[in-house]
Amino acid sequence: MTKGTPQTMKAWVQTDDYGLENLKLETAHPVPTIDDSQDQVLIKVQASSINPVDYKLMKGNMSLFMKRSFPHVVGFDVCGIIVAKSKASKGDFKVGDVVYGDTGDRGSCAEYMVCPSDFVVKKPQNISAEEAASVPLVGLTAYQGLKFKGNIKKGDKVLVLGGSGGVGSMAIQMAKIMGAKHVTTTSSNVELVDSLGADQVINYKEGKWEVILNGAEYDIVFDCVGGGWERSHQVLKKGGVFVTISSEEENGPDVLSIGRVFSMVGNTIGRKAMAAIGMGPNYEFFLTNAGAPKDMTEISEWIEARKLRVIMDPTSPYKYEDTKDAFKLLMSHRAKGKLAISW
Template sequence: MKAIVCDKYGSPDVLELKEIKKPLPTENQVLVKVHSASLNFGNLVLLKGKPFLARFAFGLIRPKYSIPGGDIAGKVEAVGKEVKLFQAGDEVFGDLSGCGWGGFAEYVTVPEYTLALKPANISFEEAAATPMASVTALQGLRNKGKIKPGQKVLIYGASGGVGTFAVQIAKSFGAEVTGVCSTRNLDILHSIGADHVIDYTKEDFTKNEEYYDLILGVNGSNSISAYKRALKPNGSFVHIGGSESQFFQALVLGPFISMTGSKKISNLLQRANQKDLNYVKELLETGKVKPIIDKRFELSEVTEAFKYFQEGHAQGKVVITI
């Protein structure tokens, strides 16, 4: 089979399309013929080995997982004798980041707990765009942010992969949602249901005297103190992504701020979760959430896909068609 192989840390140019042996499922695994995959920030970390702390999970000197790719959608080709949830022919999607990655390939073997049945009303490409980003948004809003109906929620970095899901999932919880993005992305946020949209190139949300119950920081380089100013008393800020300085501020200052005042600052470490993926599956089936795809690339174009993705301006998700 064909697969994208990464044998050393570096730029997207180190990625190679190679012919390798097709895997066989063990008694507890599912063999999936991959139709589509997608890019997430974790793919860049796996490629570059940065920040350096990530190497303790991904390999200190070289990548422990030679085939990148977390999100997939495809069709079950075979199952091991102990597999209970799926059978050959099932259309599935899932996040492989917790079980060895390997999605940028024509076939992959995975434990059944990483997968869910693909909703019939979306394409393989839309399904592949969903798992990691949507579950990250869900866990940030529900698990860390404790979102409640009627709350005022702000999503900073609302037009990217996680952000577009966060806007829609927050709306499904009954929140009043404000999305922050650049000028070119305003229409996208209106189209997915944001109640209010702020163009950060023209307006500083921390100075408009609006205050929020929950802020999700998906991207950007605002200081933690700026986010704190925009929170209501007892409000929460959840850091999901952004600059390294912002990450370390949330990591170091967050616990102190949370202990000494009513406002809460926290970091989210997303974890692949089948139950959460099935929750998102129901939102997809009912039309409450729709994946937004920016660009599509072939498997042979993965290097170009990474170069585009790392620019940080994708509107929604970047998808690989296999």
């Protein structure tokens, strides 16, 4: 136990086998302790936010790769105060610093959590803890997708599929910050994506984007919905890149079965081979790299310079005891911004 911290805490815990019904609020869960031989910090959580990966993991849809042992405290995104550091901690932090980050699946939906110190950076001062907790996972995904997978350059034309979602709303703004000259997005929430600086919005309920944009010569298509690969050929310029974080089908199945993984790997190899011989666009599927303090620091600078906004759903933040209501809204795919939890 760390001096000054209680022995038990409130935490949203997956208690047993996979399934949302096994997500329970425990009121006397043990507070985690730091391991002095590892580079770790103990955080008193002020706010967390939830992401689709949280419910996909809770349902066991990714258990092929990310096996959980139970009980398991859920949650990736955090903002909170450092209350202790391990002896091996390398981070440039002191006790009392307020930090935020995507901590991986390390249990941010709780009063306290432990994570490696390079998974958090100091919180920007001009946003609330709830706004800060809403940034890391979606912010890193948009940043890494555009910068490292899309190799975005000044003057590029970018199409963001699913611009009103957590990742999409960051990607529209970041594409502009990184120098894109034109950003188009697809969304049914036209007013919101307009306000983020999109140059052109296509309401996918009123027309097919690949038809409306046929021949438009985009440098990058960033797919945050799924199902855009074949269609992107009609809009990408020669040498353009299709970047995706999502399933093959639009809003496709969440379950990562062996069959689906084989088909994704096969498709990736085939598509990259075709691109290498000039027979198709480049294809990039990637998973977010959470321990990326350099990326988080640049994101923080944009927030502090008021170039990057955090979009919160009007119902957000939720009280910690109402976390399941936040999950229900997230799973309905009708949230209009990020869903944060106050602790």
